[in-house]
Amino acid sequence: MNLAQSISVFAAGGFLLAGLLFGVWKYAQIASSPKAQASTYVDIAHRAALLYSFACLVVERFVVLSTLDATVELVAVLSVVGFFAFGLSSYVVHGILRDTDNQFARPHKLGRAELHPAVMVGSMVALVAGELGGFAVLFWGAISS
Template sequence: MEDMASVVLDPATRLALTAAGGFLLVGLITGVWKYWQIARSAEAAAHPYVDIAHRASLLYSFASLVLAALAWFSVWPDAVNTVAVAASVLFFALAIGSYVLHGWLADTDNQLRAPHRLGSRSLPGIALHGFMVALIVAELGGAAVVFVGAMQAIW
C-alpha cells in the first residue's frame, strides 16, 4: 500500500474532498439542530428549512465526493478542473447557507414563493431568480466539465 503522505492530489480533488468533509460536518450539526427542534415541538417536527439544510448538506457531501473522483480522472488542465469544482462547491455552500438562514430566521417554508422573505424583509424576485439561474449554471456546468473530462480519460 502506498504511503498516503506521498500521494499528491490535484487542487480540484483536494477542494472537492475538503468540501465533502465540510458538508458532512454541517449535515451532522444540522441533524442535531433538527433533532433539538423535533424534541421541543408539539408536532414533533423541525422547521422545514432546518430539515432541508440537514438533508442538502448530507447530499452535497456525497456530490462533492463524486466531483472529487471525476476531477481526479479528468483530462482537463488543473485550472479548468479547479474552476469547475469551485463553481459547483461554492453554490452548494451558498444553497446550504440559504437553507440554514431560513431555518434560523423561521421566515418562510418556501423561499421560491412570492413574496420572497428574508427575515422581516422582502427580496425582489429578480434577485432570487437571478441567484437560481447562477446556481444552475455553476452547479450543472461545473459538474459537466469534470464529467466530460473524466469520460475522456476512461473511455
C-alpha cells in the same frame, strides 16, 4: 492529490460535519416541538448537507478521471462546491429566521424583508449555471479521456 481534489475532499468532510451538526439542531427542534417536527428549512439544511457531502466525493472522482487542465478542473470544482455552499447557506438562514417554509413563494421573504423577484431568478440562474456547468466540465473531461 491536486488542489481541485483536495478542495472536493475537504468540502465533502465539511458538508458531512455540517449535516451531522444540523441533525442535532433538527433533533432539538423536534424534541421541543408540540408536533415533533423541525422547521422546514432546518430539515432541508440537514438533508442537503448530507447529500452535498457525497456529491463532493463524486466530484472528486470526476476530477481524478478528467484529463483537462488543472486550472479548468479547479474552476469547475470551485463553482460546484461554491454553489452547494450558497444553496445550503440560504437554507440555514431561513432555518434560523423561520421566515418561510417555501423560499420560492411570493413575496420572497428574507426575515422581515422582501426580495425582488429578479434576485431569486438571478440567484437560481447562477446556481444552475454554476453547479450544472461546473459538473458538465468535469464530466466532459472524464469522458473525453
